[in-house]
Amino acid sequence: QEFQFGPCRVEGVVLQELWEAFSAMKDIQAKDNITSVRLLRKEVLQNVSDAESCYLIRALLKFYLTTVFKNYLDKAADSRIRKSFSTLANNFFVIVSKLQPSQENEMFSISESARRRFLLFQRAFKQLDIQAAQTKAFGEVDILLTWMEKFYQF
């Protein structure tokens, strides 16, 4: 079992464990009452080519680690939540550290396309109050995992 984001391969991450970790924290999604805004919209995730996927997943997971998860841990008072939260964050960190997208020139247009998609997500995030944005982004981890599953080899 491994992820194959185009040329980028990531072993040692079990998708089911990510789902179980997210399910344990599902109540956080119910705290997002802005039902008319979706950060990970179709324009961000739909029809992403394999080659693009490595750049995009790397940008998204780095954002989640540095901006979304950053001060969530101290809010997660319940130890079960903290454990699930750590599982998710640690696995995201493992994936990011193993992704080595090509920096060659001919890949510029592909990486630019991925960057534009990521900017759509980031802009929507910044249009919300930071607390609401973090809660919404956290609640959309299921959308992210559903998309990631397309690149998972069972």
Place this chain on the structure above:
Amino acid sequence: HMVEDTSNLLQHVKFQSSNFENILTWDSGLESAPDTVYSVEYKRYGEREWLAKEGCQRVTRKSCNLTMETGNLTELYYARVTATSAGGRSATKMTDRFSSLQHTTIKPPDVTCIPKVRSIQMIVHPTSTPIRAGDGHQLTLEDIFPDLFYRLELQVNHTYQMHLGGKQRDYEFIGLSPDTEYLGTIMIFVPTWSKESAPYVCRVKTLPDRTWT
């Protein structure tokens, strides 16, 4: 305009989903009179506009089939119910965010158990769903869940079971005794989504051995 729930007219508004058949259900409140009527709206997560569900406007029943309206697997949905009493009081309640991929439960598989003299063959039939692919053909559970597999068990006696499993659909338990009753159970598993069906059960008797009669 969402009216604050000022009265106890409505509760437990939620989706019940099985093999991607998505039914919205709710309960009346403690103060609901039998003539209370209910109206359903739904929308995609991320959109502003609520859409009225035709056929579920001002109804007295407490369920509404939203399978067709919530059939896109890449989308997430909300639904809400407005209860209106004869006296004109009303209350509106919304579901949690709904994803059929995450929330649907799996029904028992459809299986044909075929007894022979010293074996029992089990053929699992594909499970079709209301979900349609881009070209319109109906998807099966196997199409939707790439890691779906079957687990089969044959109860031989109180202490001994035989096990088979995998992604294929045709299985055969061999080395059995003729003219003997066995209990077979077959389940569907989808590990990534931690889904497991209730068992399909078949009680089968192997054929008598007539070779020397």
